[in-house]
Amino acid sequence: MLNAKLFTEVEAAILKEIIQLRRDVRGQRFTDKPLNKEIIDQLLTAALHAPSVGFSQPWEFVLITDPALRQRVKESFDRANEAALEVFSQRHQEYARLKLEGILEAPLNMAVFYKAPEKPVLGQTTMDETGLYSVVCAVQNLWLMARALNVGVGWVSILDPEKVGRILNAPAGRRLVAYLCIGYTDGFYSQPELEILEWEKRKDREAAVIYEQYNNI
């Protein structure tokens, strides 16, 4: 019943490196090299072994290659991105230069949905959002496995999630959690792209770590 496997320091260091070299990959970096079925299976296996509240496994993965469907998603992105450009009006030119998705360039798109449960789920009755969080854990597992397989993933959130649901005929009770663009790349940036472009800085570690209680100085 108990598994005695102990990982070594070398194995932990490999995970650390995968975590640190994972990047959000956008359209200018994807190549045409197709993803074979075995690679896609490995990505899905990683996702399906994520933790989920009450072992509810509330995820659905829609694999999209059809150009017409992707074109419709791209149109949703374009509209949402125009609206976003207004929000960042003080950095208008800087924002307009950013490439923020790879919907048409990546060989595979993946829409990841949450399927609301039909009966109460252990652990979810007090914090309902843990169902959605389980799906996010699956996405992060997939993202790390992709990096380990030298495959790029970009998460597109500048979208109308309900519109994307309609494009994909999502039945009632589904909620779009993530829209991913997946494919090989010509290289991963050495730092997050928004850090390289000086859109945002990496925060000091001290700002994010609190001991015992807030205001406990």
Added chain:
Amino acid sequence: MLNAKLFTEVEAAILKEIIQLRRDVRGQRFTDKPLNKEIIDQLLTAALHAPSVGFSQPWEFVLITDPALRQRVKESFDRANEAALEVFSQRHQEYARLKLEGILEAPLNMAVFYKAPEKPVLGQTTMDETGLYSVVCAVQNLWLMARALNVGVGWVSILDPEKVGRILNAPAGRRLVAYLCIGYTDGFYSQPELEILEWEKRKDREAAVIYEQYNNI
């Protein structure tokens, strides 16, 4: 600017194994062995290298060892768990036997909060929940790194998140995403505990994967 690192098949297989052997660890499995600072630093480093929407890094990690604070959190769990027991009345005895947290047994608790941004965040203007999702990605990174370091993590969601915020003096604009119990264990189960106990079954892969569109048969 581009990093040429390509991971090998062996390295990808190590990640696969870490993902598959990660478990949610509860109180009956934690040991007294203390977590040293270096281990905690490695967990935080993994979390801080998670993806975040617009590189906003909207996370705060509260490290809790104080027994009095943990006792108060445990009382919040106990109340929420009594309420949950009513929800699962048809499986009352089975539910009552489950050990669902390790708040007092684990040497370290960690409350992970989302800090709402003070200005608009790139990528978050259309899907506000991606801020919370960024924090979940950090938790999943930490959880995998813990397993690679042979450290157990349990995510407790049977809590009143606002109550936990008050116990920890969380300022305005914070939202509890995850409450983690962290420590060494006497072993990791070979399968998810709720699967072993036959509370829930692993779903068929086919049920979770859709091609192109829903109802596209």
